[in-house]
Amino acid sequence: MTLNNLTKLVLASAVALSFSTVAQTSGRDTIQVAGSSTVLPFSSVAAEEFGNNFAQFKTPVVGSGGSSGGLRQFCQGVGTSTIDIANSSRPIRPAEVEACKANGVNQIVEVKIGYDGIVFASRIDAGDFKLEPKHVFLAQAAQVPQNGKMVANPYTRWSQIDKSLPDQAILLAIPGSNHGTREVYEEKVVVPGCQSFAEVKALSKDDAGKFCLAMRTDGRVVEIAGDYTETLARLQAQKDAVGVFGLSFYEANRDRIKVATVSGVVPTLDSIIAGEYPVSRPLFFYVKGEHIGVVPGLQQFAEYFVSDAASGFGSPLEAAGLIPLADGERAEILKNIRAKKTL
Amino acid sequence: MKVAEPLIKPVITAGTVQQKVNASLARRHRKERVFKSFGLAAVLASLALVLILFINIFSKGLPAFWQSAITLDIYFDPQVVNISEKPVQAANESDNAFRQRDIEWQTEVGFINFNRLITDSLEKVLPDARQHRRDLQRIVTSGERFALRDMVVQDPGIIGQTRTLHLLTDANIDVWLKGNIDRSLPDAMQQLSPKMREWVQQLSEQGLIQNRFSFALFMNADSRSSLASAGLAGAFMGSLYMMLVVIVLAVPMGVAAAIYLEEFAPKNRFTDFVEVNINNLAAVPSIVFGLLGASVFIGWFNLPMSAPIVGGLVLSLMTLPTVIIATRSTLKAIPPSIRQAALGLGASKMQAIFHHVLPLAIPGILTGAILGVAQALGEAAPLLLIGMKSFVASVPGSPFDQSTALPVQIFLWQGNELRNFFEARTSAAIIVLLALMISLNALAIWLRKKYEKRW
Structure with a gap:
């Protein structure tokens, strides 16, 4: 009967598959990367170019998950089922280094790949924003200082915060806490804005820290856990919304959103390189030293990523929106990778 | 109401019944009309919603099956493509040594600036090209230089010859030509520089830039450095491998379990318990299987992350209850007389089932299996948790290579930052997935119609 043959075939292939499963478990020849969604486009471009330029290595695979998510995966341990590189849009935290060490990841090589600006953008048919850190703080805080006292945030329109801002409802879409961008946003915008008040300066350091980062909970501040496209969708749905984006995302969607100036500076590649635009930050990736020499091409990929050909001026990564490192920095970082200088 | 007196029967004539019926008829008909x-x-409402969905997807996605390409005469200039002879394996050379030599040669080819060939050819059609080198570099999408390299690697004899090629233009040129960006916006908000827009206008008037069928969409893997050449091949192969795993694992296991439960298992508390749990399993949200897959298959069995084998295993778990339930209901529908006749003629139980019941049940089982596979094909949620939403720039060669899947690719393209280009591309990917799903479902219906038996 044909049925019997069919059954035999199916059973045989099931057995064969399960055997090959066991046989394949050791060893991996593809570099596995995960982490920051800000670094993801750059990392993907670098991976693709690497795969195309090095015939002997496979193209690295790049996942997202946010800086914190990536570093958590990174610190899960050593071995082929853990990732080799974590992308991060902020420096690794001491607690994360501890977590890594607890799981046997002792050799963490930090690689800075360049810079990125964080911009505030609104829909092109919305008002023009000229923001100061103070304005952003007043828009998102739970409590604001007024005449020496802390009162619940009374502002519902930007024009109430400052006459120069557009008369539109406050609706701020900021990155969720899984994103490294959030930390930079708080550190470079919210906290400086908050510290500009005499009332806050009078507080103790701990109290001031808590006070500055407390967010209003009336729905005017939305935390976006996903990518910038989600923030863009929010802007498309609500005309008044102001979103936080990476400069490169804005550059690719200039026909849909327009940027706000921060402290009077327009965010551009030049103003960020010159250090005039206040909300910029370095981008990193972290290489698992234990995997160098085990996963083929790991060292070469790290070196290629920061090479002038891949991420210097006129390179594919610059075209993708990365702000290149200064030449001195680049040489230093390359030296660190070659020497496997660990944290 | 007045109670009728017992001895005097109420006089019911045909006329009064008629009246009563006539009186209620209008009301009853109205009720029926309202319900209908x-x-x-x-x-109609659900049809309208489906129609809106389809119109939306197709109007956005269909144009993406064609994309702008530029026709250029590429001269493989020996001055630019200056490479040594392609290595040929000598008779006494080991495979490894040859591979080493081959890789060295390919690396050498990799150092060639194939962009030069493209810009040289562009300079012939654009007289003022030299003054705008940066813009010139951006006309053809960056991935095409690797296409030229691959042509040389395959056949070095091409060096010194001229070939007429259709090269994909930059994604932003495609966006501009299709009108997916507002052309009236000021320069500062445009993606193309004024010079490039002028060139694009000129080249498309000359007929050099044309909308051509996008083979890239089907032949290429995903790309981020050359957005115009991003395609579905990697995701398709990933999905295919996963479906193979599902067919090899879930279908035989599900059918065997169903035959045992339906035909052999004693009816007791234990089998009741199993049955209840299979139904529960069918109701478990798919994302839970993803969590399970991440902790068991990747965490314990050390299977590779982002690999179709793990995706296939997870989807098999998800499909298993569907297959079991479908198979059991098919077996139930086979009349007991078939079994009794076989048993009465002296067949063993095993023979009765495998020789008589199962062949009759095959169409139903196949239908259930195909529907299960179709469901698995469209599933994205569990795959996100086992690392399959990574960016993978190569087509997987085996179920153990890293890959994405079609539904996940839709998710990834939805998140791509060049919205103007990828909104259409995403809808095109949806159309491809829908086409696959519909053809699988059609196959299931066709099988059922063709082999269906009525008792």
Whole structure:
């Protein structure tokens, strides 16, 4: 009967598959990367170019998950089922280094790949924003200082915060806490804005820290856990919304959103390189030293990523929106990778 | 109401019944009409919603099956493509040594600036090209230089010859030509520089830039450095491998389990318990299987992350209850007389089932299996948790290579930052997935119709 043959075939292939499963478990020849969604486009471009330029290595695979998510995966341990590189849009935290060490990841090589600006953008048919850190703080805080006292945030329109801002409802879409961008946003915008008040300066350091980062909970501040496209969708749905984006995302969607100036500076590649635009930050990736020499091409990929050909001026990564490192920095970082200088 | 007196029977003539019926008829007909119109309204509303969805997807996605390409005469200039002879394996050379030499040669080819060939050719059609080198570099999408390299690697004899090629233009040129960006916006908000827009206008008037069928969409893997050449091949192969795993694992296991439960298992508390749990398993949200897959298959069995084998295993778990339930209901529908006849003629139970019941059940089992596989094909949620939403720039060669899947690719493209280009591309990917799903479902219906037996 044909049925019997069919059954035999199916059973045989099931057995064969399960055997090959066991046989394949050791060893991996593809570099596995995960982490920051800000670094993801750059990392993907670098991976693709690497795969195309090095015939002997496979193209690295790049996942997202946010800086914190990536570093958590990174610190899960050593071995082929853990990732080799974590992308991060902020420096690794001491607690994360501890977590890594607890799981046997002792050799963490930090690689800075360049810079990125964080911009505030609104829909092109919305008002023009000229923001100061103070304005952003007043828009998102739970409590604001007024005449020496802390009162619940009374502002519902930007024009109430400052006459120069557009008369539109406050609706701020900021990155969720899984994103490294959030930390930079708080550190470079919210906290400086908050510290500009005499009332806050009078507080103790701990109290001031808590006070500055407390967010209003009336729905005017939305935390976006996903990518910038989600923030863009929010802007498309609500005309008044102001979103936080990476400069490169804005550059690719200039026909849909327009940027706000921060402290009077327009965010551009030049103003960020010159250090005039206040909300910029370095981008990193972290290489698992234990995997160098085990996963083929790991060292070469790290070196290629920061090479002038891949991420210097006129390179594919610059075209993708990365702000290149200064030449001195680049040489230093390359030296660190070659020497496997660990944290 | 007045109670009728017992001895005097109420006189019911045909006329009064008629009157009563006539009186209620209008009301009853109205009720029926109302119910029918509600039903019809529900059908129409759902049809309208499906129609809106389809119109939306197709109007956005269909144009993406064609994309702008530029026709250029590429001269493989020996001055630019200056490479040594392609290595040929000598008779006494080991495979490894040859591979080493081959890789060295390919690396050498990799150092060639194939962009030069493209810009040289562009300079011939654009007289003022030299003054705008940066813009010139951006006309053809960056991935095409690797296409030229691959042509040389495959056949070095091409060096010194001229070939007429259709090269994909930059994604932003495609966006501009299709009108997916507002052309009236000021320069500062445009993606193309004024010079490039002028060139694009000129080249498309000359007929050099044309909308051509996008083979890239089907032949290429995903790309981020050359957005115009991003394609579905990697995701398709990933999905295919996963479906193979599902067919090899879930279908035989599900059918075997169903035959045992339906035909052999004693009816007791234990089998009741198993049955209840299979139904529960069918109701478990798919994302839970993803969590399970991440902790068991990747965490314990050390299977590779982002690999179709793990995706296939997870989807097999998800499909298993569907297959079991479908197979059991098919077996139930086979009349007991078939079994009894076989048993009466002296067949063993095993023979009765495998020789008589199962062949009759095959169409139903196949239908259930195909529907299960189709469901697995469209599933994205569990795959996100086992690392399959990574960016993978190569087509997987085996179920153990890293890969994405079609539904996940839709998710990834939805998140791509060049919205103007990828909104259409995403809808095109949806159309491809829908086409696959519909053809699988059609196959299931066809099988059922063709082999269906009525008792």
